[in-house]
Amino acid sequence: MAPPRLALVFLVALAGCGAAPRWHAGVLPEDPDDPPRAGRPAEEVEVYFKPALGVFDETRAERRFMCGSTTLLRTAFLLEDAPPPAPDRGWEVLGLVTTEEFPRDEEASELKGDEVTNVFGIGRSVHDTYEVRLDPAFREAALERLRWWAARVGADAVVDVYATGEVEHHMWHGTVISFDLQSPHSPIYSGVRLLDLRLRDVRLHGTAVRYER
Numbered sequence: 001m002a003p004p005r006l007a008l009v010f011l012v013a014l015a016g017c018g019a020a021p022r023w024h025a026g027v028l029p030e031d032p033d034d035p036p037r038a039g040r041p042a043e044e045v046e047v048y049f050k051p052a053l054g055v056f057d058e059t060r061a062e063r064r065f066m067c068g069s070t071t072l073l074r075t076a077f078l079l080e081d082a083p084p085p086a087p088d089r090g091w092e093v094l095g096l097v098t099t100e101e102f103p104r105d106e107e108a109s110e111l112k113g114d115e116v117t118n119v120f121g122i123g124r125s126v127h128d129t130y131e132v133r134l135d136p137a138f139r140e141a142a143l144e145r146l147r148w149w150a151a152r153v154g155a156d157a158v159v160d161v162y163a164t165g166e167v168e169h170h171m172w173h174g175t176v177i178s179f180d181l182q183s184p185h186s187p188i189y190s191g192v193r194l195l196d197l198r199l200r201d202v203r204l205h206g207t208a209v210r211y212e213r
Contacts, residue, residue, distance in 0.1 A: 022098035027153050029095040045147040046157035049083035060127045068182050074164045086159045090212035094153045097208050101201035102142040108133035114197040116190050126185045132165025134202040142204045155208035165202050169194040
């Protein structure tokens with residue numbers, strides 16, 4: 001990462017609400033000490049889609065890998081408009097499920113430029129540089145994989161299912177005044193270019209549940 005020409009450092013405590021989606025495929029158990037349970041076969045696990053993204057959902061996120069040289073940017077989106085609700089019955093949450101990446105829709109996905117400029121949150125964010133959507137041809141395969149992961153912890157259903165599209169960039173160059181000098185995403189000022197910005201693909205997320213017997 002090229003050193004910023006101007007930087008201010010602040011020590012702050014930041015807190016987030018809601019459960020953050022996983023960045024790797026698998027199940028994040030609600031109780032890590034809870035042993036796997038017998039459940040339905042994967043093909044019988046029910047799927048219910050998230051009807052809306054709420055204020056406590058992490059709709060945009062970024063994470064750095066490989067000693068900060070690679071940053072993944074992620075934006076959440078819904079898979080269905082006005083989906084039917086999950087059944088009105090009690091259940092126990094078993095964990096959060098995330099699939100592997102599935103191919104993006106090349107027509108609906110795009111890079112909108114690699115430059116980010118904003119002052120006190122007004123302007124262009126790093127998340128305004130892209131849009132990624134799931135290739136419809138891989139929708140059923142992604143749902144099958146979601147069911148497969150949920151079945152491994154004995155789930156009867158996966159509820160609140162949604163998707164995230166990702167891009168990556170390798171370092172950045174420019175000027176940032178921020179709480180985090182490793183990130184070009186600043187609430188104060190950013191004038192940067194994301195280097196080697198490229199499209200990635202789509203993951204599905206949901207909450208694995210077991211119905212009360």
